[in-house]
Structure formats: C-alpha cells, structure tokens
Amino acid sequence: MGDRMLQEKQQLQGEILAAKRQLSELRQELCVASTQRDLQKNIRHLSHLPIFDRSLFVERLIQDMSRAQRDKRMVAVLRFSLEPYRQIQDEYGHSMAALLLRTVAERLKLQARAGDTVGHLGENELRLIMPDLDNAQAAADFSARMTDSFAHTPLKFGDREVFVQAYIGIALYPLDGVNADILLQHAEIALCHAKEEGLCSMQYYSVRMSDAAGLTFEDVMQRALECGEFVVHYAPVRDLADGRICAVEALIYWQSPEQGMLSPSQFMPQLEKLGLIVPVGAWLLDTVCRQIALWQNNGLDSLTVSIHLSALQIRQSDFASLFQTVLQRYGLARNAAVLELHVSESLLMQDLDTTAGVLQALKEMGVQIGIVDFGTGHSCLNYLKYLSVDTLKIDPVFIRNLPHSREDAAIIKAIVTLGQGLGLKVVGTGVEVAAQLAWLRDAGCHEAQGDFVGPPILPDAIAEILKCV
Template sequence: MAGTYNEVLVFFSLLVAVLASYTALDMAGRVATTEGAAARWWLAGGALAMGLGIWSMHFVGMLAFNLPIPLGYDLFITLYSMAMAIASSAFALWLVSRPELPTRLLLLGAVLMGAGIALMHYTGMNALRMQPGIDYDPWWFGASVLIAIGASGAALWIAFQLRRGHRRHGLRLLAASVMGVAITGMHYTGMAAARFPEGSWCGAAREGGVPADWLAILVVVVTVAIMGIALIVSVLDRQMHLRTHQLANSLAQANEELMQAALHDPLTRLPNRVLLQDRIEQAIEKAHRKQERFAVMFMDLDGFKRINDAFGHQAGDALLAEVAGRVRALLRSQDTLSRLGGDEFVLVVPTTDPEDAAVIAQRIIDSLVAPIHVQGVELQVTASIGIAVYPSDGRRERDLMAHADAAMYHTKDNGRNGYTFFAPSMNVSAHKQLKVLTDLRRAIERNELVLHYQPKFAAPDYHLAGVEALLRWQHPELGLLSPASFIPLAERSGLIIALGEWVLEEACRQMRAWQDEGRAVPSVAVNLSPLQFSSPTLVGMVRDVLVRHRLEASCLTLEITETTAMRDAETSLDILDQLTLMGVHIAIDDFGTGYSSLLYLKRLPATELKIDRAFIRELESNPEDAAIVASIVALGKTLNLRVVAEGVETAGQREHLRRLGCDVYQGYLLGRPVEAGQLARTPLDAMPLQAVG
C-alpha cells in the first residue's frame, strides 16, 4: 500500500524538532552550569522536556502519514517508545555536562544515543501493530540508523560547545535548526524504509488502540506545553542567575571601593592613618621575628600653609598630589608611603642600617628642589623629616610615630629643609608641648583665659576709635602666656575654634559691660583664625552672641588676615556678605603680607585695612617699606577703606603715617594692651592726650 503525508503536520513536525533541539541545547547549558541537587533536577527536567520533544516530533511525523485504512496506536508500546526518547535525552544531557568530551567518548555517545533514537522510532512504528507486519528496506533502514547516529553526534558536539554560551541565542537557534532538520531527516528516512503489503490492516485500530486524531491533539498540546514551560523556567532561572552574578560583582566592586576609601587618602590614593597603623604593626611583627630593623619617617612640608592660604585649596591639593608622586617614585615595593592629612606624610622603610634611612630622606629632600608648576604658578616647598628606628627608638607603633614626629619638629626648629634622627632629649620638648595642650583644653573651664584690650586712636585729634581684644593665658604654673606660646598648638589640634568662640563671647560681654557703665568705647575688634572663619557655624554664632549681649552689630569688628580672605575668595565673599548684612564691620588684618587679587579685594565688604607691623617697624629707615605703606594707604583711600597702622612705637613713625594720610593708629606709643578693668579705670578722653604726649 502507498502512503501519503499531511504537509501541515510534516511542517509542524519540523518545528517541533527545532524546538526540541533548542530545548536540548538550553538544558545542556543549565545542567553544565549548576552543581549538586540543582544539577540533578535540571538533568531530570531537561531529559523529560527534551525526550518528549524528540518523541513528539516522531509521533507528529507518524500522524502526518496516511494509509487507505484506519490507523490507531497501541498505548503501551507508544509510552514505551516515549520512555526510550527520555532515556536517550538523559544520557545525552549527562554526557555534555562532563568537564571534557574527548572524541572517543563523543563517538560512543553518538552511537548509543543514535541507537536509542532509532529504537524509539521503530518501536513507535510497531505501535501500529500492522497485520501482516511492516517490511523495511535494508538500505533505507541502514541509512536512517546512520543518520540517527550522525545527528546524535552533531547534536552532542554542538550542545557541548554551546553549553556555556549565555548570550549566544542566535547561534543556538541556528544550531537548533540544523539539529531539527537532521532529526526530522532521520525520521522520514525511516518512514521511507517502511513497506506496507497489500491487504494489511492496523491491529491497534481494531483492538482498542488510541485513535490517531485524538492522540495527535493530546501529544501536540502536552509536548509544546512541557517544552514551553521548561524553556520559560530555564530563561527565568538564567536571568535570575545573571542578575545575581551581576549583583554579586557589583557588591564585590562596591566593597572593594569602600575598602579603598576606608584605607586610602582620597586625594593621593596613598594609605591613610588606619592602614598605616596596620602596616607598622606588621613591620614590627616581622622585624621582631627576623631580628631586623626598619625606620618610620615623619615628613611635613615647609611653607605649605602659606601656599594654601595664598593660592587656595585647589592649588594646595595639586601640590600635595605632585609631592606624593615624586616621593613615591623614589621608593621600593616594600616601602610604605602614607598621608595622614594636611601636609603630613609618613614613610615606613625596611633598613639594615640607619644610614639607609638617611639616604632616602636626602633623596626626598633633593626631589623637592625642582619647582612645582600648579595652575600656571611656580611653587616651591621643602620638607622637614624626622626619623625613628625600630627597635632602638621604640617597640610600639605609638612610640615610633610619636618619636618620629618629635624628630620632625626638631628639624623645623633647626632651620627646616632637612632630616633629624630621634634622640631621647627630644621627648622633653614633646612632653612639654603635650602638657601645654592638655592644660589649654582645661583653661576655658578653669577661667584661666583673659582678654587684654589695646586702644586704637583716630587722626587728626587722636580720639579713641575702638579697642582690639587680645587673648592671654594666665597659666597657674607658667604665668601669663602670650598667644605665640599656645596659639600654634591650638591651631594644630583644632582647639582654636573653641578658643575663638570664647574670645568672641567674652569681648561682647565686656562691650556690654562698658556700655552699661556709660564708657564710650566705640567698638571692639576680634581676630578670627582661618579655621574659625571657615566654620559653617560662624555666622550663626556671631548673630547669637550679639543677641545674647544686646549689642548693636556695628559695635563689633571682625579681623581676618589677607591670606584667609583670599584662600577661597568666592566662599569668603559669601561669608563676609552675610556678616556685613548683619551690620558687623570687617577689617583686613596684616595687609601687604599675603597674596591679593585687586579684583576680589575691591569686592570684599571690608571697612578697614590694617597695615602689618612688619612694614611699620622700619618705616623711617627703609625706603621700600615706606613706599609699600604709602601704596597701601593710597589703595585704602581709593577703595574708601579706613587705614589702620598697627605696631606704631615711635613718634617718627606716627608722624610719617600722619603725612601719608593714615586714619587710625595702634601701638605701644599710644597705648599698650591692658585688662578691661584698667582700661575702664583710665579716663578715656584723657588717654589720647597722654599717648600723644
């Protein structure tokens, strides 16, 4: 009997074969990339989906075949052929999930899988239970088996190659199409081998077999559903794994960045204080174990503050980065260079002899001889270095750091731009400074701080124009201390802000007291440190102090240095504008010693320019100083600013300033700083006459 084919079902069988192949490739990737119980579950689910797909293709292909007799299928034999397809698929997935797939194993797998598919096909054909039985052409039969083996080999090789291709969807679809055509070709070659004798009849159709039409619908729906669900689950699982992997990578990168930020200086990318401490402790442990030595070198840049104040923080940061780069270029891989903050650097250098540390220190000093160009400006810094050697100068990290720091300050005290090895005698000075700083922290609560007030007199009649509040410390053991003995320590420790707040509070309190007593003190001037001026709470604190003491804002003059005002000109302008809107007067102190831009200077809302005492000291004998003072006075007049000369100590200086047109005079000639009580007991209207003499 001659058979015919339903073209729609033939085409559909090809689609099922391609879908089954794509599912097989995807499942191979899932099995290969998972471990343990998950891999076993994917193997079982993949074998079921893949096996059902291959079997479904075969069965749809058989349903596409029509004979001029009724056809049916034996349910048991049909299920048995399906089990063979699932078993073959499980073997294939297991095989391609191996770490390696050598040629010998590939050929063996192709033979076994091809035999399994051929057995599934011919078992499925036997489900018709044809009477008499089907005859098979041996050539076509052999060709179908060879095609099954060849298709299986190709499928195994392609699946092994693409199993980890997470994003090769186009290549996987092309491979699935090739595999689908091969599997379909095997099926229809096998069908071509079948010979149905005349008068044959289908035993399954007569004896309770499953009708072909009903079975076709069931097979197609169930198979497509199972393969679709498997693919959807696989895709979703793959996406979840990809996102989990991306999240893990992002978390690892974020953790690395956090560790980098936590242990390194953000400007120079050098180890910070935390990492430095760990490196020194590791060096101590290693040196103790191997009986070795190493040096801790504390380095501070000379003149950095002046550059930072004059050119701004951006120039200062660029300078620090360049210095760090130059020093780092001199070091070996086992050396550690760290930045503690500001212009302080620390080196940890393994050494067999202290002279090695001296050589490195000298190289660093020499490397900074060449000028540094920043923002079009040529800058020059030097370095002061202190060296402490383990174990002779300390066996603990804290001791080594403290001794290297003490040695560095000894270098600064002896002219800077050099290095000094620690000596025990340096501890005496360091301990003295530490004691002074400790006492200073308690000075406010113990009421040991006092203000002295120096009067300022205005030309031409030398009437009292105001007073300047000057801080003194009545130390219980050391006596009355001037600011020079403790203000630098306060600035380095950050205590200067608390001292500045106390000075402002006390000056305004005293001003209120003078007003309540009827004393005609026009105003009080208070100096602001650079750190205090940059504090975000400054404007609010000034406002609160004035309200608390019921003072007009015009009674208060705040003095800032020229370098402080120019350090960050735009920010300074904003702060000064807020203060002047309140009514507070602004004076530019130490004018002429810093670096000013006339463009910004004319925008500063200042009312006074104070000529630094360094220019007044040799005013009578030094023509250059005289010319500078004359220029400052002229500039002040041009900008409508009151010009104040400080440090006036001789009648000649006063007379010279008078001829130049100076507005206000301050100095020992006219009045020394005194306590508030002494100033209050002096007849204020008589002071100018006595001062003028």
C-alpha cells in the first residue's frame, strides 16, 4: 500500500509540474501577444515620423550644404549606432528591433530643431543633419543631450524597460568635406572611433582618423604648399558706369586629393584659427604679384587686383617689409597702384592703432586700401577720417534681399552717400541677379562683384575675357 501511495504522489507531482509548465507557456504566449499588440500600436503611433531613406537623406544634405555655402554657414552630419539593438532583435525579433529604432528616432526628433533631418542608414544606425550652424558646438551640445537622455530615461517594450547606449560620430561641412558622400564617410569614420572610446561616446571627425591621410591638418597644408595643390582664381569686378571688367579679386582654392576642389570659405577659417594663414598668405601674395607681372607683359596693365589680408598677416612686425620685397621681386614697386589690399572692418576695430600703422606704411608704397564687409562692424565711423582708404565693399548680407528689402536698400544708400562724400569707391559684393546689379547702378555704386558678374576663374580665362572687350 505504501508503494502505491508513493506512486500516486509522484504521479500527482508530475501532473502539477506539467500544469505549471503549461501555465508558464500560456503566460509567455500572452506576454508575447501583449507585446506584439503594444508593438503594433506603437508602430502605428510612430508612423507619422519622417525618417528619410538614403537617397532622400543625401538629397536633403546636398540642399543644406548648398545653402550653407551661400550663407557661409556650417552643416553637421551625426551618425548614431545603438546598443543593445542586436540583443533586442535576437530576443524579440526584427519587429521589436524596428520599434527600438523608431522610438530612438522619435527622441531625436523631439530634441532636434525644426529644420533638422533624421535618416535611417543601416539596421542599427540613424543619422541626423543639423544645417545652418554658426559653429560646431551646437552638434556637441545636441549629442550630450541625447546621450544623457538615453542614460537616464529607459525605452519601454511591452512590460520591459531597456536603457539604450549610443555611439555618435560627427562630420562638419565644409571643414570635413564638401561632397555629401565624403561627409557621410567621414561621419562613419568618426563613429568607428567613438565605438573604440566606449559606450555613450561622441567623436568629431579629424584628418588624423583617415587612414588615407594619416596626417595632421598642419601636415596636410604643408603638403599642399609643397605639392602645388593651391591655385588662385580671380573673381571679376564690373564697372557699373561702362560695364567693363575693371578689376579682379584673387581667391585661393585648394585642390585636395581627398576632397576635390575646395573654395576659400571651406578651409580658410581653419587656416586662420591654426595660424597657418601666414605661410599660405605669403604664397598667395607672391603668386598674385607674379601673375600681375605676366599680365602686364602681355599688355593688360590697367587691371586692378585685390587681395584679402588676414589679422595674423597684418600683425607680423615685418609684414610691410616683406610686402615691399615681393613688389620689387616682380618689378611692381613703381606701379603698386594695380594692387588693392583688403582688410575687414572687424579687423580694424580689434587693434586700430597697429592696423592703421601697417596700412599707412603699405599706402606709402603706392597700393590701394579697401575695407570689406563694410556695414557689419559694431563701431563708429570715426576711423575713416584717419585711414587712407580707397574703397568700401558692401557686405553681401545687405545685397541678398535687394531690391525688395527697404531696410537693406536704406543701409546701402547711406553707405553710398558716405563713400561719395569721402571720395571713396563703393563696391557691391554678392550680386546674384540682374535686378540687384541694376539697383546698385541706380543707387550710385561704382562697381559690382558676384556670381552674376562672373564666378572666380583661372588667370588665362581672365586674360581671354579682357582681350574680347
């Protein structure tokens, strides 16, 4: 009897265990069903989120880069890699992993600005375009907000909560690339370095990260000088009285082996920041003076050529002496008036006494002096009485909205009146359409410059244009 009771007890225990297993399986099925219902509900809730695919994302990036080039702004591309994406995919399936991606995208949209663009790059990567930036700090601030949000606020999946860690790689237009594909590639390189740093890390792209370069920016610039990667293009300036090309502005371009042809705005600010503008500026001055001598030998001796001087160049104690040496080297000392040296209004205000002294020494050599970006300074106009200035160049920001902006029109008329009263030449810059050119002519501007007048071109093309006049 004892054996039978033992058997019945064991059988009962087996039935209880089987019932527990069935109950556990039922609960798991109910949990999965609930999770799937929540998943579908959340996916429907998030379906309004615009997450661009690659082609649309690249198209938007190209548009933002074009506007940034026009407005002299920056664009940041951020690439996000998420963890534990693969763990979620393995445990809950592809649909749940997709929900993770869209939930993170929603957080990006909530933190991003109205004009930012979210895109889906790969199975566990998102990307973001931040256009119209003054500097790189905005991208760093956004990355910090996102990593902090991920670290302190979990994402909910059914009855579970998951903390997400993100790696972020950042590339900046125009410093890290002027081509959309190159910019995305550099953001990916930065992302790889962020992953090496550890969870919740962010990295900017730098030239050091590129296996193809393996050099610092200083090394790259030295290579560019030694290998002849810099070229000078000349932007034509039109006389508004007779329509002829009366002058050109020398602009330095960089034929980068990695990124192609870069315009001045895409690398000169970094040169200035790192102090590399001094050797590059010296090369530009020598190259331009040599070109002027060549033009004069071919009968083009009435063309005025302007060069922009940086703050670091002006502050060199021996700059005036170095400049005079270059003039003598190319036989321009007796006809230095063909050169017009430009300084920005903001530079004048940084150290007026020093700058005025250098400009006076240059003026005594016979060169002309021009002030660029005129009208954007935050100072009085008292300095115009003491500086031997020949030209005022109106900043493009005042011309961009002509002829429709009454405010800009009033400012330009005031500058023209000021210039005429002081006997100065007034030049409108950034002219993009015929209506702007006509308005400047009617307002009394002497000369105009911009894409409508003609884009910067090589010296041989300038010579051909002048021969045809």
